[in-house]
Amino acid sequence: MRLVCIVCPNSCLLEVEKTDAGVKVTGNKCKRGITFAIEEVTAPKRSLTTTVRTVFENFPVAPVRTNGEIPKEKIPAVMAYLKTVVADKRYKAGDVICGNVLDTGVDIIITIDMDQEG
Amino acid sequence: MADYKAVVIGGGPAGLAAALAAADKGAGTLIIERENRLGGILKQCIHDGFGVIRFGEKLSGCEYAQRFIDKVKAHPGIEVRLLTFVIDIKKSDIFTITATSSRGIETITAENLIFANGCRERTARQVNIHGTRPAGVMTAGVAQNYVNLQGVLPGKRCVILGSGDIGLIMARRLTLEGARVLGVYEAKSTPSGLTRNIVQCLHDFDIPLHLSKTVKRVFGHGRLEAVEVCSVNDKMEYIDGTEEIIPCDTLIVSVGLIPENELAESLNIPLDPRTRGPFVDQNMMTLEDGVYSVGNCLHVHDLVDYVSETAETAGRAAAGSKAPRELLDIEQEGFLYLVPQKLDLDSLAPETVFYFRTAMPREAATLDVTVDGEVVFSKKYQNLKPPEMERVEVPLSPKKGQTVKFFLSGREVK
Ligand SMILES: Cc1cc2nc3c(=O)[nH]c(=O)nc-3n(C[C@H](O)[C@H](O)[C@H](O)COP(=O)(O)OP(=O)(O)OC[C@H]3O[C@@H](n4cnc5c(N)ncnc54)[C@H](O)[C@@H]3O)c2cc1C
Ligand code: SF4
Numbered sequence: 191m192r193l194v195c196i197v198c199p200n201s202c203l204l205e206v207e208k209t210d211a212g213v214k215v216t217g218n219k220c221k222r223g224i225t226f227a228i229e230e231v232t233a234p235k236r237s238l239t240t241t242v243r244t245v246f247e248n249f250p251v252a253p254v255r256t257n258g259e260i261p262k263e264k265i266p267a268v269m270a271y272l273k274t275v276v277a278d279k280r281y282k283a284g285d286v287i288c289g290n291v292l293d294t295g296v297d298i299i300i301t302i303d304m305d306q307e308g
Numbered sequence: 309m310a311d312y313k314a315v316v317i318g319g320g321p322a323g324l325a326a327a328l329a330a331a332d333k334g335a336g337t338l339i340i341e342r343e344n345r346l347g348g349i350l351k352q353c354i355h356d357g358f359g360v361i362r363f364g365e366k367l368s369g370c371e372y373a374q375r376f377i378d379k380v381k382a383h384p385g386i387e388v389r390l391l392t393f394v395i396d397i398k399k400s401d402i403f404t405i406t407a408t409s410s411r412g413i414e415t416i417t418a419e420n421l422i423f424a425n426g427c428r429e430r431t432a433r434q435v436n437i438h439g440t441r442p443a444g445v446m447t448a449g450v451a452q453n454y455v456n457l458q459g460v461l462p463g464k465r466c467v468i469l470g471s472g473d474i475g476l477i478m479a480r481r482l483t484l485e486g487a488r489v490l491g492v493y494e495a496k497s498t499p500s501g502l503t504r505n506i507v508q509c510l511h512d513f514d515i516p517l518h519l520s521k522t523v524k525r526v527f528g529h530g531r532l533e534a535v536e537v538c539s540v541n542d543k544m545e546y547i548d549g550t551e552e553i554i555p556c557d558t559l560i561v562s563v564g565l566i567p568e569n570e571l572a573e574s575l576n577i578p579l580d581p582r583t584r585g586p587f588v589d590q591n592m593m594t595l596e597d598g599v600y601s602v603g604n605c606l607h608v609h610d611l612v613d614y615v616s617e618t619a620e621t622a623g624r625a626a627a628g629s630k631a632p633r634e635l636l637d638i639e640q641e642g643f644l645y646l647v648p649q650k651l652d653l654d655s656l657a658p659e660t661v662f663y664f665r666t667a668m669p670r671e672a673a674t675l676d677v678t679v680d681g682e683v684v685f686s687k688k689y690q691n692l693k694p695p696e697m698e699r700v701e702v703p704l705s706p707k708k709g710q711t712v713k714f715f716l717s718g719r720e721v722k
Contacts, residue, residue, distance in 0.1 A: 194507045198360050199611065199696070201503035236508065239355045239368055240484060241456055251459035253354035253370045262512065269484055283374045301354065302370040303377075306345050 193230055195223040206231055235259035238268060242287065244277040244304070252277045252304055254287060258296040268292055280304040310402040312338045312387075314626040315418035317394050317405075317571065320348015322603020323424030324376035325616040329623025330422070331385035338416065339386065340407055342393040346380065347373035348426055349449070349604075350612065352456045355477050361613035372612060397421065397571055403598070420598045420626040423572055423586075424619060427565040427604040432526075435469070435563050439525040444532030448474040448562035452481070461485050463558025467535050468492045469523045471499040471506075472695075473610065475562025480509035482560075489515045490556055495522040495540050498669070500564075500695050502610070523559065524551065532557055565608045572601065582645035583607035589635060589652040590660045592622035597633070600626055607647055607663070610697055614663060621661075631655070634708060642716030643667055644694050653708060659701040666692040666716060673718025679706045692718065 195202040200219055206227045207214040215227040229235055237259050241251035260268060268291055275288060281300040288298040314330040316323045319341030331337045345351060350358070353369025360366060363375075380386050392409040405416045429447040437445075444463055446454075452474065454460045464487050468475045471494035479489045492510060497520050499506055510517050518537070524546060525536040539550035567585040569577075577586050577594045585606040586594035593600050600622040603615045634653040640646045644665040651660065666673065670692045677685040685702045692698065706712050 194503050196504040196508045199357070199502055199504060201507075203503075236512070237356055237366070238484075240481075241354060241459060243459065251456070253368060253456065255354075255356055255368055265484075283371055301368040301374075302351075303374060306377075 191231070193227055195226050197222045197226050234262040236262050236265060238265055239301075240269065240272060242272055242275045242277055242298075246277075246280075246304070249304055252281065253301045254298050255301055256291070256294075256296045257286075257299045260291075260294045260296050264292060264294060268294070272298065277304070310417040310419040312336050312416070312418050314338075314420045314422060314623070315340065315403070315405060315416060316422040316424050318348065318424035318426055318603070318605070319343075319346040319388065319390075320424060320426050320603060321350055321373055321376065321612050322426070322605075322615050322619040323348070323422070324373070324380055325619035326422045326424055326600070326602050326623035326626070327386050328376065328379055328383065329620040330627045331383050331623075333624055333627030335385065335420075335627035337386045338418075339380070339388045340392050340394055340405070340416075341388065341390050344391055346377045346388065346390070352449075352452045354456045355481070358612050361611065362616060369612070376616070394425075394571060397575055399575055399596070419630075420600065422600045422602060422619075422622055422626055423569075423594075423605050424603050425568050425571065425605050427567045427608055430561075430564045430566060432469075432559070432561045435561065437523055437526055439527055439536075440529060442526060442528035442530060442532040444528070444557050445526060445559045445561065448472075448478045448560050451478050451558075451560050455481055455485060461487055462560075463487060463532075463556075465490060465556040466558040466560055467523065467537075467554055467556045468560045468562060470494060470562035470564070471496075471501050471517060471519075472562045472564060473501040473505050475560065476501045476505040476509040478560055478562065479515050480513060483513045483515065487558075489513075490554055491516045491518055493518045493521045493523055493537055495520065495544055497542065502695065521550075522546075526559060527553075532559055535559055565604065567605045567607060569605055572599070572605070575599065577601075580645065580649055582643075583647060587649045588647065589633065589650040589655075590621075590648045590657075591625035591652065591655060592618055592648070593625060593633070593652070595635075595650075598626075598630060607645060610695065614697065614699060617661070618663075625655075636706060636708065636710070636712060639711065639713040640715075641713070643714065646714055651704065651706065651712065653706070656705055658705075659703050662700050662702055662714070664698050664700070664714075664716070665694050665696070666698075667694070669693050669721040670716075670718035671721050673716060675700065676715045676717070677702055677704070678711075678713045678715065679704070680710050689718070692716075
């Protein structure tokens with residue numbers, strides 16, 4: 191099976207083979223490709239970046255991201271949940287706005303300093 | 309005496325890094341930015357993937373910019389003027405910059421100038437689409453601004469023209485926000501964006517990618533109602549009988565970026581037709597002494613990490629004292645482009661950093677650098693693709709009058 195590693199912009203083309211000894215991966219330029227391939231064929235994960243609404247007129251939405259990866263199939267549920275979240279104070283980049291989102295063990299963090307002009 | 313040792317035009321990642329490097333070397337530095345916040349295009353790049361090379365982390369564009377903004381704000385040697393638009397530059401023994409803002413018209417003088425004013429997007433008008441001019445046709449960057457900065461969804465049923473990274477990232481973003489992306493159409497037979505973006509932005513969301521197809525016509529009065537798509541051959545000519553009408557309310561055009569160089573051209577700074585940015589030496593100094601060009605106005609970068617790196621090179625040089633240059637042309641073959649295009653023999657470091665894009669996809673490629681016909685450096689590449697910019701450090705110390713040539717060869721991939 192062929193997969194493209196999405197961990198870094200190199201986009202290595204990975205050849206993944208399931209053998210008795212486990213999963214065999216070739217084509218990776220670095221070892222992160224192996225971890226990626228094994229996860230991708232067992233339980234694929236993605237990071238998620240989006241925005242949440244705020245209460246500030248001059249800053250209508252604030253960018254957020256997961257501070258780790260979440261199961262790919264949970265993305266729609268997390269998106270739906272984040273539609274209900276409103277940033278009601280001037281967070282700083284890195285601040286957690288929702289901890290352990292939907293029990294994924296991953297937090298949602300703000301990725302900008304909201305106290306800037308604009 | 310000039311008001312500032314270095315004036316940086318543009319407060320995106322290039323301008324921020326250039327200003328920090330100049331000010332760290334003691335130069336009194338000013339950043340002029342037309343928008344109300346620093347960060348440039350990264351303000352709206354909420355997706356991650358920035359900073360892998362520089363910080364070894366996958367940051368969002370906003371976070372990457374924030375790291376530099378924090379340092380700029382804390383630096384005593386840097387002043388920032390926001391909501392200030394540079395409209396004119398005149399050259400005498402120093403540079404006189406005219407800018408407009410709510411304070412009125414200001415004149416600022418500088419010993420050195422650093423252009424860091426980015427690029428602009430090619431629009432639907434520039435790609436020859438026929439039909440009416442309805443609302444709902446916009447560039448990917450404009451769509452990104454709507455969604456990520458204003459929190460507004462530009463449409464519900466979207467067609468994307470162009471498979472560049474910005475278009476791919478917007479396909480995913482619009483889908484996550486609840487719009488339907490009907491397809492991405494690319495006139496060329498290969499996608500222009502990174503493969504990882506095809507996978508994580510299109511495949512993950514079952515968005516079809518149609519190669520060798522383009523948008524021929526738009527329909528709609530007031531608002532866009534449909535587009536006509538059509539197959540094209542490898543000469544980019546429409547193939548009759550392949551037309552298809554797709555009802556949609558939004559067409560997002562992502563067909564490339566063009567370095568913004570109107571101000572540089574007004575100073576008669578020569579531009580390289582390959583990069584569409586100025587010719588520069590290894591310090592990113594243009595052919596006009598004291599004027600530097602960095603970031604996307606120099607050439608369109610796909611990785612911001614390299615934007616910061618070159619901007620720092622320019623910033624350090626702009627903090628130094630002016631010295632006459634001995635410029636040597638670099639000859640090139642096999643490249644879409646190669647930067648820098650010149651070497652200043654009087655300020656050579658042991659190694660010079662070059663950035664290049666191959667002219668066509670190649671396998672088992674070799675980069676050879678020769679001085680007077682003798683190979684002084686050689687590097688092999690498994691794969692080279694035009695959308696992926698390469699960085700290479702080359703030890704070079706040619707003498708005046710010698711011929712330096714960069715030569716890229718390898719099997720062409722169809
Ligand atoms: C949509 C998009 C997605 C990208 N995704 C990635 C990615 O995933 N990973 C990655 O590493 N890189 C990515 N890049 C590339 C990277 O972000 C850019 O190469 C980088 O932002 C370029 O920086 P810059 O400072 O040259 O230009 P910009 O960020 O465009 O900054 C130019 C600044 O100059 C200001 N300006 C212009 N003219 C004037 C004037 N006359 N007076 C005053 N100010 C002026 C503008 O307002 C702007 O703030 C992406 C780029 C885009 C556009
Ligand atoms: S295998 Fe390593 S080098 Fe290749 S894309 Fe994955 S992370 Fe990047």
